[in-house]
Amino acid sequence: MMVMDLRTKARLISSGTVEMPEIFRPSGPASTAGPGAGERNIFFSSDEKMVRLGVADGSPLKLEELDGGEVAILEDGVEVARGILEKPLLHCPRQAYITVCERCIYDCKFCAVPKLSGGVKSRKRVLEMVAKANDTGDLEAISLTSGVERSPEEEVDRVADIVKDLRRFGVPIGVSVTPARRSSEILKAAGADEIKYNVECLDPQLFTKVCPDVSLDRIKTALERAVGIFGENRVFSNVIIGLGESDQTLQEGIEELAGMGVLPVLRAVYPHPLRAGEVEMIRPTPERLTDLARRLKRVLDDHGLRGDVAETGCYRCTGCDLIPHRDL
């Protein structure tokens, strides 16, 4: 059987999409989280590795149904991996991963959220969604993410209020928000177990172009402070790969984050059609993804950090990235 090894997962992430027969098409709402917001996804799992792929006609990868509930992924008619489709709970398997505020006052050039300008979920709505997910018996973690409707401070208070209510489900809770004054203290006191503040781009010059309204230094300061409050292995930061950054700046930035006790999430850029032409967005090759993941693992090892202890979010899910200590 053709299992998904590291090289194959890197190939699939690099492609990012799969074409699939109508019968398999995921139903239900499209994802509202992050740069790929608005797209439909599947989760393909094989030999303890899992990958998320967007569903797209014309993708070089095709999904084919096999006997016994299995599926195969084909490239140019040749099978590259065989496995099963995992059913997402809310956004991803086994987690209720919810975007509270689907709009944002900032204008990071790779992100579809400000363009989609979606709704804002009430505390009641989030509780209902998690309760429904919990009823399936599959709920293992809750992850909340949020754009910024009016100010980062207000958003942190909104999410903290929701976190307090979600403690009743007795599963780990992770939060990904824009840092604000005392945000780590507030969210920890509310009951969050893990936190993510995204640096997005580790090249300081490029950062000012892709995230013109945000301060890289301020995010780094917030991350350092967060480790003091949440502890090592409990603080994460997304780093987008494919915006034109050099591997040298990435290496230095990864070292800096890991030196603080932060786990970087190396995320292949998603060239959302709503952002076409605004900024360079080139999906990294499988070789680059694998090389960067190996470097990241070395750096985490050097700093005594672990990629396999995360209880929430992307290090737990593993769908979009090559996760050290899980995939390699």
Ligand code: SF4
């Ligand atoms: S890795 Fe993160 S962004 Fe990707 S599907 Fe999983 S939870 Fe969502």
